[in-house]
Amino acid sequence: MASIDYPLERPKVGTKDWGFAEHMYDWVATVDHKKLGIMYIVSALLFLVIAGIMALVIRTQLALPNGHVVAPDTYNRLFTMHGTTMVFLLGMPLVAGFSNYLVPLMIGARDMAFPRLNAFGFWIFLFGGFLLYFSYLGGSGLYGAGSAPDVGWFAYAPLTEKPFSLGHSTDYWALGIIVSGIGTIASAINVIATTFSLRCPGMTLSRMPMFVWVMLIDSWLILVAFPPLTAAQIMLLLDRYLGANFFYTQRGGSAVLWQHLFWIFGHPEVYILIFPAFAILSEVIPIFSRKPIFGRPAMVGAVVAIGFISLGVWAHHMFAVGMTSYANSFFAASTMLVGIPTGIKIFNWTATMYGGKVNLKTPMLFCCGFLLQFLIAGLTGIMLAIAPFDWQLHDSYFVVGHFHFTLAEGLVFGIFAGLYYWFPKITGRMYNEKLGKWHFWLFVIGVNLTFIPMHFAGILGMPRRIYTYQAGRGWEFWQFSATIGAYIQAIAVAIYVWNVVHSAIKGEPAGDDPWDGWTLEWATTSPPPEYNFEKLPVVRSSRPLWDLKHPHDPDWKYE
């Protein structure tokens, strides 16, 4: 088992005697998967607040036609940083954070397979994020051109080449993503090695909790999807610094090649981002329905299927670049195929509730919200997969509405469900249920008021990434209501932040197992000790705590 070694001698023994410096040292030098998981999640939530404020400025600018809140360049930087932050500095650390905190606990291990690699992964991710944000200070370079990157989060070539992007902002963008990507890959290898090697006795692959299964496939996707992105960013930097010609169209380079490389990463990436939500739902819905997940083998199979099909759909982001009709048909077809396993997952979650006792506590509310919102996201996704329909909708506000439905309503709903569900485990205290319900309902109203109108603006011909628009194009109403919705979302998130901070300090003690859980993390104390379990558990089914609590009707009888 991984040993936890501290390089320096501790002056004091018990944590109660520690001063601020000792606590800081403890967090900075830790290799404990739980502390690293918490740091991942907290830094992700900080980036969520930063990028959320950017979104509010964007929405304020677009509330009325001919808005003058920010200058065009500032606006372009805002949406670039908003998108880049949300994907790479919110979504990715949440993947790493949840899997770090929960995978070892759920499989009955004392830590991740490579604890020091784990700490390395977190810090290099965080400094990658700092590098991206440093562009606000260092981006102008000697040219006095620009501050933060303003090329969009998928940064289509040749807009990123030297002649069109002076200064260093694009370099910080590429470097920040490469560096934080190294952290992501380190964490993914760690999750895979942990799930294969550190399962406690009896925890066969078929008995692993669904959460662990989904995070395993997620890590696999990271390992095959991130290298093309890293390669593309290296090529971009070679272009910008050594005068290479990969995407420099004047010397024969190909702008479309960048798009291929980016989306070979980019489409699996959206599944990488949504998988934590899938993982959380697969744990929360059974607990709050008091029934095991319906069709476990099908659920695992569906995740594995998504993990492979999603590698072959990338060019549906490129229906408008002038591919042949055969290529367009192929990618339309493969994209629609992804809908099948995704549908299976939604049906199985729904079936889990049938015949159960659905307890609508806050985590379960967020799961129910996820099911309905993500259903809409999936169906608008089918619309976008139909290439002829996509020729109209591509790069319009419809697409903005669609992917915010998948991420802001899908991923974020799932994440909130998880954050509420494991809050008592992480802090040992219970969150405030009433504030949680306020958060949920305000958030539901906010996101729908924001993102449903965007679909209509897109259908009326509004392209994305425009800093202003003229009156009379039919977009005012939709944009205005989207702005109102964004502020409602902000209020909801503020309630959440208050709930977390207040409950973590003053909440009711929650006990070790407040939800009457079935997976191993509920078998230890809240918060768990550094070594997780006094003695490694031995399990005989996928719900070890069910077996324990129902000795006369254990799960393993049915396996």
Place this chain on the structure above:
Amino acid sequence: MADALDLTADALTLEREWKTPDRGTVGIIFLIITESVLFLTFVAVYLVYIGASVTGPYPKDVLETPILATVCLLSSSLTIVAAEWALERNRIGMFRIWWLVTIVLGLYFLFDTGMEWKKLIYVDHLTISTNLFGTTFYSLVGLHASHVTVGMIFLLLVIGVNLLGFPIETQKRRVKFLSWYWHFVDAVWVIVFTVVYIISTR
């Protein structure tokens, strides 16, 4: 509470007989997978850009097939196996000899790459910015050479600490992982060699 999980009489047996794969092995395998995808991307881009250069020099004019360097690199895969074999039997003298032979073969490969680049830059005036061939050639071959360099640093580290008296026989597992990485780098060279010196020079 965790103790109470040992519910059944045969829990102890289960615990005793429980086997999972070695974490280092899993880790290195997936590291190699992710590295393979990185190389795959660069190889694909090289293939896409074959014949796309607007101006010369072109591959068939300037590239000379590095037969000797290739033979050296590929045979270093065999010598490292021999070194591992010796280490397995605790024959440290043999291990050192084979390990040093591996290092010499690898160093010759790097030297040959350096001479090739020197010739291309100073004689043929092909740099990374000259045309798409230069761009893709230097980036693909350079990516591979940088991996050989990383492998070489670790090879030197192993023999260095061993010659300074570190008991390398305690680190058989890590030496095995290093040799897997070295095999991976060699296997990549077979692909790079085929793509760069055979396909694109035709």
Place this chain on the structure above:
Amino acid sequence: MLIQAVIALLQAPYANLPQYPVANTFDPLATPGQAEKGIALLTIAITTGIFVVTAGLIVYGIWRYRIRPGDDATQEPPQVYGSNQIEVAWTVIPILIVFVLIGVSVRVIAAVQNASPSQSSVKLQLIGHQWWWTVNYPQFGVVTANEIHVPVSPDGKMVTEVRLESVDVAHSFWIPQLAGKMDLIPNRINYTWIDPHQPGVYYGNCAEYCGTQHANMLLRVIAQPTADFNRWAYEQKQPAVDDPNAAEGKKAFLSLACVNCHLIKGTPSAGVFGPDLTHLMSRQTIGAGVLPLNHENLRAWVNDPQQIKPGCLMPSMKLTGPELDHVVAYLETLH
């Protein structure tokens, strides 16, 4: 005077064309747009059906099986692990739906993309620049900017083929009521086609983010009856009007840096980096659609484009008051 009267007469047909500022993709007035609307409606019908059924099941499940006051909280419900028949059912049904959609998509993709361009009567070349468009009609020897004139095609037979190129970064051609997008990508040539069934002025935007002023890279398609289109093309082919009343302004224009970027046919001004100004006043807008073209706007634009379209590549020329008046007066003769 006579010439101006004739020109006013010539302009009349499209000055009074219906305007379509609300570019509703579900109100298409050309064949590609209509094909796309057809498949869109089918898709929406199918997905709405799926939504109603699935959302109904989810909501019903939550409502029916929720915990009610008075339920025995300690009593666990029956533990059901799954059912293979049900799994098969909800795998097969989506597969069937998906294959229907794939079949329809493939047909429409082929119908729109593989339509033979040889039937097209007008071929034009649309070139994207950072934040404006060159419209080139090689058949007629006509070059204009930002406003595409095409013949109307009531029976779908006057097809206009558009060849799309870019000189700098990626842009995208999108007139929602006529056809879906096609990108303009440097070092690549794309084709698309349109055949507006009704006369009118159709609005669109650049639909691929292309830098600072992406938002103000607007585009209009002006569909006219064939006779009017031919007259327009003939008019555009002529060299610039040389009005002696504006001689002072012309002199000022030619002595300034304007000539480096703008072309005025029949004068030494032969730049290619900015829009062709030979028949500037025949256009409806200025600055790629940022403002309607009239005296005040033109004067404000020439005075300082950076006030109107910050970041655009035309600098403020810092003209003195009289210079500005002269240059604007000259530009206003360019019918």
